[in-house]
Amino acid sequence: MSEDIAGSSFLGTNNNFFLPESRTMSFAVEEEDPWSAAGFDPVNDMRQPLTQSQAMDEDMVTEGITAANVLVGVDLPEVFDTAYIRAGPVGDRVSVEALEVIIGLGGLGPRVFEQIAALVVPSNAMYVTRNEFNTGLALLGFAQKNMELSLLKVYQHRNDLPIPLLSNLSNVSIKRSNPLMASSTKPKRRQSFDDDPWRIASTPPAANNGFPYQVNDSIDVAIAGRNTNDPTVLTSTGLDTSNQTSDNDTATATIAKSTTPKRFVAVDVVTDKVSTQALVKASTESYQWFLDLDQITVTVAEKEGFLFTHINYWVHSNQRQTSVRRRYSDFYWFWETLLKRYPFRVIPNLPPKKISGKDKVFLEKRCHGLSRFINCIVRHPVLKNDEEVITFLTEQTEFLAWRRAKSPNLDEEFVRVNPQTEELEAFIPKDLDSRIEQIKGRLPSSIEKYDTLCSVMEKTIRLKEARAMEMRLYNDTLKELRDVEHQCFVPNCQACGQVVRGYENVGTYLSNGSSIIEAETASAISGVLENLKRHRDISGSFLEMLDRKSKLDANQISALYKKISANTAKVNQNRGVPGLESEVERLDTTIKTDTEKMIYQQRRDTYIRYCLASELSYLHKQQAFxxxxxxxxxxxxxQYARRTVDNWKALEALLCELPKPEDFS
Incomplete structure (x- = not known):
């Protein structure tokens, strides 16, 4: 096909790209399907007995034929590309298991796959290359036509291969996995942060990420001592170093009592274990969240109002099969709510407001922007499960009335979840701060480059749209020219009449080519362009999240630590002194209050860092998109290139019937 494209005048850069090249073509029409299973009759040359020289040539050819080279340079049907994509290739390789699944769609059973595998799969290989995969599909087509399965047959029919029939191919999606690792017999080693520094491990690694402020041993014990018989108690570092597990995993709340000196009252920290487990599960999924993503579409519903009109939008969820009507003000309220509930999560921005002049182009861009926003939300492993997100996508009543009737909880995520931070600390990389600094230095340049990519892609799309319009104009002009030249000034001239009729064929196929380009541009606008913008938006939202963090993560841990240390020294000095009992009691109460504040702020600081680590992992996973x-x-x-080439080939066949120079006398 590449040769056809390169040689096609459609892709030329000169002003005569609508003029086909002059060439001679011959056509043979078969009355019957040459690939039908019954009565298959190869071409005459193949039926003739081989002479000695022919047999020697064939032996020389077959010696060099392999599954990897037999179809090199052959223009293969589209189903070969589709099947290859569905097989989940990794690095131009497809696992043997995936090949078996694709071959199995042919419905011929495992014995046929064994025969095909013996021809295309190298000895003891766990994968096949793309060329070997294509050869396997070609052999499947041969098997479906009851033809001999051999590489020689594939070579002989490489230019007229039977198209393999693969049932339900569009519904097949094989998980991409490294075929080199698929059949490894070595025991799987636990992956550490050193192996994948951007990954949040699903199993907590043995780490010790304590707070830097705790240096006084007596204060450490008083603030977060460890009861070794209770695995849910906070330690001085926030880590559970024992191997014990809780007997009550279903309990909603647990109480952590710190071991303190006798002069202090124990400090109780109530945490939600179930919410913590759900949070860890959502944030530590590696690719599972990527497999079951909802797709939200936003379209214009109608305008409402007389003096002050507003636009309603349909928000349709493919996964939930729901459609709700929302206004831009509903989206804005929803965005503000998420920012308050999740200040340390990546929240994408909304498209800008516009008071007047809401024309079709503006509304189309706004719909795309709203779609990017809501799809980023439902693709986030934590945000997608938020109750306000679910309500926004499913509540059928007028949303303004619902907002007035039910005010959501606007407390930040840490307050609402109340997590067991000692479990979350193990998921915070030791070098989190250096990673954050690295990404902060890189993202502005990356966003700038993505802006350029979006701009270039938009220009490319506009150029193709202009080309499609010019092709339609050319078609209209040819029709007008046909009306002008429908009668030749030379009496009894038949050739000019055929040329004029050829105008109609040229115009029709130019119109078809224009339709192909229009479909291509529409696909690019909703596909590659929107995905580029989505990735750019997420990167920008990550930087904005870091800005929010710098404003909202302020704490008094250091000051409280110094205050507790000073008060503890006073208590130790005054305890037992007659007449100072009330002062000692006051100091004990102050120390307990300050200790509770310090533990709370330490837990919040840990949770903020955990959120940063989770969002950093989320940003890294966007590379999959x-x-x-x-x-x-x-x-x-x-696909569009093949449709274009087929269109020009069909026109070329029709133009071969036009009169030749000798027909004009």
């Missing part, structure tokens, strides 16, 4: 972005874009471009 970038990978899919380009894979899907290239696949779509290949």
């Amino acid at each position: 970038v990978s899919l972005l380009y894979q899907n874009y290239v696949h779509e471009q290949l």
Whole structure:
């Protein structure tokens, strides 16, 4: 196909790209399907007995034929590309298990796969290359036509391969996994942060991320001592160093009592264990959250109002199968609510407001912006489960009335979740601060580059749209020219009449080409362009989250620590002195209050750092969408290129019937 594209005048850069090249073509029409299972009759050359020289040539050819090279350079049907994408390739390789699944769609059973695998899968290999995969599909087509399965047959029919029939191929999606690791017999080693520094481990590594302020041993014990018989109690470092597990895993709340000196009252910290476990599960999923994503579409519903009109939008959830009507003000309220409930999470921005002049172009851009916003929310592993998010996507009543009737809880995530931070500390990388600084230095430049990519892609789309319009204009002009030249000034001239009729064919296929380009641009606008903008928006939202963190994470841990240390020294000095009992009691109460504040702020600081680590991992996982972005874009471009080539080939066949120079006398 690449040769056809390169040689096609459609892709030329000169002003005559609508003029086909002059070439001679011959056509043969088969009355019957040459690939039908019954009565298959190869071409005559293949039926003739081989002479000695022919047999020697064939032996020389077959010696070099392998599954990896037999179809190199062959223009293969589209189903080969689609099947390859569905097989989940990794690094131009497909696992043997995935190949078996795809071959199994042919419905011929495991014996046929064994025969095909013997021809295309190298000895003891766990994967096949793309060329070997294509050869396997070609052999499947041969098997479905009851033809001999051999690489020689594939070579002989490489230019007229039977198209394999794969049932339900569009519903197949094989998880991408490294075929080199698929059948490893070595025991799996626990992955550490050193192996994947951007990953939040699903199993807490043995780490000790304590607070830097606790240096006085007596204060450490008083603030967060450890009862070794209770695995849920806070330690001085916030970590559970024992191997014990709680007997009551279903309890909603646990109480941690710190071991303190006799002069202090024990400090109780009530935490929610179930919420903590759910939070850890949502934030530590590696790719599971990526497999079951909702897709939200936002479209214009209607305008309302007379003097002050506003626009309603339909918000449709594919996964929930719900459609609700929302205004831009509802989206804005929803955005502000999420910022208050999740200040340390990545919350994308809304498209800008506009008071007047809401034309079709503006509304289309706003719908795309609202779609990017809401899809980023439902693709976030934590935000997608928020009750306000679910309500926004499912509440059928007028949302303004619902907002007035039910005020959501606007407390920040730490207050609402009340997590067991000693369990979360193990998921915070030791070098989190250096990672944050690294990403802060890199993201502004990355966002700038993505802005450029979006701009270039928009220009490319506009150029294609202009080309489609010019092709339609050319078609209209040809029709007008046909009306002008429908009668030749030379009497009894048949050739000019055929040329004029050829105008209609050229115009029709130019119109078809224009439709293909319009479909391509529409796909690019909703596909690659929107995905580029989404990735850019998430990167910008991450930087804004870091700005919010710098404003909202202020604490008094250091000051409280110094105050507790000073009061503890006074208590030790005055305890037992006659007449100072009331002062000692007051200091004990103050120390307990300050200790509770300090523990609370330490827990909040730990939770904020845990959120940063989770969002950093979330940002890293967005690269998976970038990978899919380009894979899907290239696949779509290949499809449209083939439709374009087929369109020009069909026109070329019709133009071969036009009169030749000798027909004009």
